Amino acid sequence: MSTGKTSAAVGTESTVDTPVVSVADLSIEFPGVRAVDGLSFELAPGAALGIVGESGSGKSATALALLGLHHGTGARVSGRITVAGTEVTAATPEQVRRLRGATAAMVFQDPMSALDPYFSVGSQIAEVYRLHTGATKQAARSRAIEVLDHVGIPDAARRAGDFPHQFSGGQRQRALIAMALACEPRLLIADEPTTALDVTVQAQILDLLHQLRAETGMALLLVTHDLGVIAGTVDDVLVMQHGRSVERGPVGRVLAAPEHPYTRDLLAAVPRIDAPRQLSLADRPTTPDPLVRLVDVRQDFPAGHGLLPGRRRTVAAVDGVTLDVRRGETLGVVGESGSGKTTLARMMVRLLRPTGGRVEFDGTDIGQLPDRRLAPYRRDLQMVFQDPISALNPRRTVGESVADPLRAAGIRDERRIRDTVRDWLSRVGLDPDRYDAYPHEFSGGQRQRIGIARALVRSPRLVVCDEPVSALDVSTQAQVIELLAELRAELDLTLVFVAHDLAVVRQVSDRVAVMHHGRLVELADAETVYTDPQQTYTRELIAAVPVLDPALAAERRAERAALRAAG
Known part of the structure; x- marks a missing residue:
């Protein structure tokens, strides 16, 4: 993608081997609750890490802390967070502001609440681009159309003038990803980006994240409670429970041979489309009446x-x-x-x-x-x-x-x-x-x-x-x-x-x-x-269901890409 982007954001490092994210002994406390407790991990440039766990595990609190979004909320954050060379926990408000969007960007779970209903989608993307680059209005609008087109919004030049309510759920999520990409960040944080989406739209968004990571070289931090989502999207997995990391390793190893009982319990609870049905709601005598x-x-x-x-x-x-x-x-x-x-x-x-x-x-x-x-x-x-x-x-x-x-x-x-x-x-x-x-x-x-x-x-x-x-x-x-x-x-x-x-x-x-x-x-x-x-429609629905085998997930992603190219 062309950029027109200004010089690198504050505190970025040029050394390829330097982690784009480094978290050391991170703890986050809210009144009466320790949401994160002594968490440490690193994310290399261009790599993808999935953070998984149940509600209350601390995964979303961790993601928000990477962009300094706990500032002013009453939360107590200790430890050290470094994102693209900026030490977030010690940064000034201006440094944190320049980090957000330009060097690191976030895609939230609910795009409708993340987009302003009173402004067109294109104008919101253009405003983010102008804020971080100083571009002209015309250049910013061109950039908004460019990134909307890049994330797969049809007729991007016209749709840039539409408002969030005129987009479907999947299109709104694509628009948020476009906004995040506008300034070509080195890190994209996606917090439950597919939770409310249909299985086919979910597959499209995950395929898009994989494609964009390959094209731009950005690092990806994917936060989710769904282990099926991470199989074909990330390289490594960090499993959180009660604010702590209980397991970390390559996605194939963790999904195939989890070491921690909590990870095994999470995997056992995942409904499998390829597993024998259990005697639960089904398999009970019924009458044709x-x-x-x-x-x-x-x-x-x-x-x-x-x-x-x-x-x-x-x-x-x-x-x-x-x-x-x-x-x-x-x-x-x-x-x-x-x-x-x-x-x-x-x-x-x-x-x-x-x-x-x-x-x-x-x-x-x-x-x-x-x-x-x-x-x-x-x-x-x-x-x-x-x-x-x-x-x-x-x-x-x-x-x-x-x-x-x-x-x-x-x-x-x-x-x-x-x-x-x-x-x-x-x-x-x-x-x-x-x-x-x-x-x-x-x-x-x-x-x-x-x-x-x-x-x-x-x-x-x-x-x-x-x-x-x-x-x-x-x-x-x-x-x-x-x-x-x-x-x-x-x-x-x-x-x-x-x-x-x-x-x-x-x-x-x-x-x-x-x-x-x-x-x-x-x-x-x-x-x-x-x-x-x-x-055919039923077969398409079934083919889009996430699987827990990274190799099979990659095969299905390639099949979907071939179908899109053909049609």
């Missing part, structure tokens, strides 16, 4: 802004889907963002009234029933949502939130309500004495357990889980899935499991439905879908 039947179901939404006055246009989010959900089974529903899977799930429990077609529950068409006539069915139709923190009222105790369905059913006996809720908190693995605690006092996995308790407190017959584990660490994912398995067996539940993680869906489902552009493109038992997919 349908509990839910969808017949030619359709859901139309307004097409969006930009239409001429008086002209109405709609988009079919779900377009003529017909399928049954059998009593006692777990039906997995997979597809990319925009495939219609969540819209389909919401129609199953009548949170959405279909535009057309029939939604039958236990033989009754509830699709077009007025809301006032749905009350008899609400007990049997429940949903577990993706984000438990937004599904729980932060101003109400978790006990009161779990009790809401009981009160909505007309139960007024407070002792009975409290006893029932305490029983359900216990059944989902939580301390019933925390009835009066608030959502922020619980971890992500615990909040999801609270959401499950609320969905099940009235003993429903159908539970639809919409991405219930997508934001959780792999070990917490495994715990939540096992909890659902136990409750399904105990309560004779019928489950619909909606997810973009195909490896998770394979482990939990009896049958799998594949959605694409609002249509049902494949439906079969799980083994058939994964071992003998009939549709």
Whole structure:
């Protein structure tokens, strides 16, 4: 890439052998919590290091410290951090400011919150470039278009004028990477850059990071809780637990023969698309009798802004889907963002009234029933949502939130309500004495357990889980899935499991439905879908799933590159 870049940033070293990152005895303390405890590691120029661990392991706190982002937060940082010759812990605010973006840049997990919604994507990239290089407005705009094009944004000159909400999730992440690359940094820090992305988009972003590293020679620090993400992306792995490094080594060795018990536990919890299915949600006797039947179901939404006055246009989010959900089974529903899977799930429990077609529950068409006539069915139709923190009222105790369905059913006996809720908190693995605690006092996995308790407190017959584990660490994912398995067996539940993680869906489902552009493109038992997919789209989804073998990951990356070049 051409640059027009000014002289090297403050404190950079020209010696090739000098580590671009050197961390010695790093400790980070927040009030009452030591997030990082005596951490030391180095990263060579052009190398790639993955830092993995569960939430609370200290991995993100470490990444933020490399750019001095704990300054002014009340955190106590001790030890020594040197990035491209700048000693971050002793640097002046001006030196740290010049380091960020010019010499070292960061890509965050949530691009929507990292981009300003009031400014075009191109102008935000151009502003970063001007800040660090002193370039003219025209040169900065040209640079913004250049890097947007380089990260694969089609029609970059036009899209540079678009705003963040006009980009898809994957495109926003590419835009953040473009912003990070604008000044040709020597170090790119990527903090959970693919957590919220579909499997195919995740593969594209990881391939892009690999490509950019090869082209620019920059070093890469990839922070993630997903061991599958690192297999084909980094050279070495550093595993963190409770703020400490418990294992470090070449990625192939760590994934194939982990030495520390914690690393082995993390690997064991990773859902594998190529491993035999476990006896969990799947492999339980079912009956061909349908509990839910969808017949030619359709859901139309307004097409969006930009239409001429008086002209109405709609988009079919779900377009003529017909399928049954059998009593006692777990039906997995997979597809990319925009495939219609969540819209389909919401129609199953009548949170959405279909535009057309029939939604039958236990033989009754509830699709077009007025809301006032749905009350008899609400007990049997429940949903577990993706984000438990937004599904729980932060101003109400978790006990009161779990009790809401009981009160909505007309139960007024407070002792009975409290006893029932305490029983359900216990059944989902939580301390019933925390009835009066608030959502922020619980971890992500615990909040999801609270959401499950609320969905099940009235003993429903159908539970639809919409991405219930997508934001959780792999070990917490495994715990939540096992909890659902136990409750399904105990309560004779019928489950619909909606997810973009195909490896998770394979482990939990009896049958799998594949959605694409609002249509049902494949439906079969799980083994058939994964071992003998009939549709090209299904094969593409499966091929994009991360694998734990670095050699196989490299082969798949090469195959994807060949397909992109050919098409």
